Amino acid sequence: MIRFILTKLGLLIPTFLGVTLVAFSFIRMLPGDPVELLAGERSVSPERHAELMAALGFDKPLWEQYFSFLVGILHGDLGTSFSSKQPVLEEFFVRFPATIELATCAIIFAALIGLPAGIVAAVKRGSAFDHTLMGISLTGYSMPIFWWGLLLIILFSSPDMLGLTPVSGRISALFWVDTETGFMLIDSLLSDEKGAFRSAAAHLVLPTIVLGTIPMAIIARQTRSAMLEILGEDYVRTAKAKGLSPFRIVGIHALRNALITVITVIGLQVGVLLAGAILTETIFSWPGIGKWMIDSISRRDYFAVQGGIVLIASIVMLVNLLVDFMYGLINPRILHRRS
């Protein structure tokens, strides 16, 4: 198994180098001049301009710039953000927990609804429930989530309508919660403030639904089709012939096999989630990496964009690797071939 992981990791190296190259060349293709951006309205003399360019390393030949970028990555140095003057890596990790918290809630929400719904639809194939569910999930799959977010705000947050949930941010401004883990749900529990957790949870509801909608639709559809295929298998008939209860047959014998596909599907949603996080975080002013990337792009924050691309792509690659690994773990046919 360790060899399997190492081989896979080895295969990731060229892709990772490709990502760094892409990120590197992208920001050098961005129109505009970093120094002028830094200077803003102030005018910069040509000498001062050259000096600043040299300070940022833009005066060196491109290959040398790329090389020092790579060396920097190895040392955990992704440059300094123009706007905040903080190291990019630090900037990233300040916001990362917010995105993880949101994405985790979204995927749990998606799986909690999508999985059982897909199973029931498959078991009751052709029924009204099946048709309704597939209709809903195709609608979810077709949802422009930026609009979905606005619509939910109108419905749930508008004081004229339900007025239930807050519109933006991670927690009400009334609370001051110390950052311990970066996860607001946990931090608010740890803090002594009464109602902080409630507020944090309420702030999570709408973003979770918005971000989880498309993965939920995908999970429901994939679970259904995987279960449909498996319910026709010989071993399901065997399970029935053993006199097992329908619950055991569907929930243990069929589901265990379907999970091989479904877990892979869930894992592959990470890219979708991160792309969705950009929109969701923008709508709900959620201080995560999605919003940070959008802001950095519009501010032309060169190093933040460059570092952000590398970091986000690395996360996607690592999670895909993890999914590969999980696939091997839950599929006995693969597990034993390697040992």
Place this chain on the structure above:
Amino acid sequence: MSLLEIRNLSVEFETAHGLFRAVDSVDLEIDQGEMAAIVGESGSGKSVSMLALMGLLPWTARITADRMNFDGKDLLTISQKERRKIIGKDISMIFQEPMTSLNPCFTVGYQIMEVIKEHLGGTRKELEARAIELLGLVGIPAPESRLRAFPHQMSGGMNQRVMIAMMIACNPRLLIADEPTTALDVTIQAQILELLQDLQHKRGMALVLITHDMGVVAETAEVVNVQYAGQQVERQNVVDLFAKPQHPYTYALLSALPERATGKRLPSIPGVVPGLLDRPTGCLFNPRCQFATDKCRSTPPALHSKVLCHYPLVDGKPTNNHPGVSGPGSSGQGSSGQGSSGQEALGGNV
């Protein structure tokens, strides 16, 4: 009272082209310790009738019967929950494809222990001991180590043994074996059959063997049901069936056995079992029957002393005023339908 009694069982499927009758008034009776065989080509509804008994048919199937009793319990009216208490415990079934009939995601041991736990209960230790005992009983070497093996790590023959172990785990009184050897190598086939027979004798189970192999029938069964296109065409004890086949289909099946071949060519039954769209009128076997008359083509036959034929055979000759045997030229007519365009040698199909 018999252990299992089925009277006039019919199974129909709703299809896009109308109702399809896969099993047509089949009877079966079997006593404790008896061994019966159901014989017929693929598509004759052998498995379907037994799956109906087990309650394993999809919901599109319509099952009707005058009687379907097991051990005094009426399986027609029994609730799903009650049925599940019998299925896998008192009646169990072995399937054709051992490689796909075991769940690939669970160990062999888990799958055996599961069925015992479901019906008899027991602690983990007891279950494990019983599973090891069962694996030994079905002739799996080193059963302790096999407990943690997955089905894909074993051969087809081994998997079929596991399947048997699983299905006899609760000491069933009736075991249905649905072509248990078809997917296996010839050498393994004999071993599995021997194992089944051995188990049947030792435990006094009733055994229903579904097969298309007349050779298997000769070696194992006591009573034989011959089924064709969902209908039971003949029912005899094995000795009489082989000595004095009465239905032309049985006769043709037996003639197709390599051991019985006289000429250079293996005799075959031309054509295939009729499906949904090519069902003939009259006797269902008439298009392939060498003795078929106009009466056969127009009127469905009634049961003549356990043979579904207008002209039951005696010594290979049709009786009951068959127009062909009244004169001496009968043999010519008899052979005309045979072998001319044999598409599927039944013997070769085995």
Place this chain on the structure above:
Amino acid sequence: MSQVQNTLDQNETPQTEAPKTISPFRQQMREFWFYFSENKGAVAGLFFFLFVVLVAVFADIIAPHSPIEQYRDFILIPPAWQEGGNVEFLLGTDPVGRDLLSRLMHGARFSLYAGCIVIVISLSIGVMLGLSAGFFRGMYETIVMRVMDVILSIPSLLMALVLVAILGPGLRNAMIAISITYLPHYVRLARASAVAESARDYVTASRVAGAGTWRLMCITILPNCMAPLIVQASLSFSTAILDTAALGFLGMGAQPPASEWGTMLAEAREFILSAWWVVTFPGVAILLTVLSINLMGDGLRDALDPKMKRS
């Protein structure tokens, strides 16, 4: 009899049979329609999609107002059926007094146009790259596939955003950026088919017969991997509309005053709590259009994929 036999064979495997039959196209279309029309949702999707196409084509004629004309006296008028509504402006007006219905009708053009262009670009380039990679193999294949891996590992919207930042905001650049993020799917599909097909006997046969590389790739292999490509194209048509709208919403796609649906949403965002209609209707338009295309896509898959068809 042979005719009947033909139909039966067709039923089994429409794709592989196609090149051999006598009048393959009509036969295939009839067959295709048979399976497609079995799926009621797909037919409904098709009709709605045709409706959207008609609206887009005839927007100039059927739209009651100009999409950019600002009726200063009618700012933020609610839909006609609501109190304060005006029959002149059926779905109400936006913050600068433009007729919402007319804007939506014209907006259909942007979305369909973007969807089409994205498919054309990503399909043609992706298929070329994929086929050649599967055909020539070796170093070239490795490089192409690694590049695709790189594109895949960057979330598509992030990739598109950065690309648009480089190229400059606007609908055209948004379409180019989105096309690039869709490339890997086509490349992978086409490559897999090319690798699988080039091992087949009929490819060897045409190679032996002296068919050139180009001919082999485009005339022999390509038609045999069309089905998955078409299904993928229908999928990316709908996602392209979504992504174009998303870029518009983020201010990186079509620029105001263009009545692109995503851009309209972005402009309407601040009125979210005061004028629900300016936010609701553009989204409904996107959702219904995308949904209809996805419904069609499901039907397409059922009709084109013989494996799914049988289940």
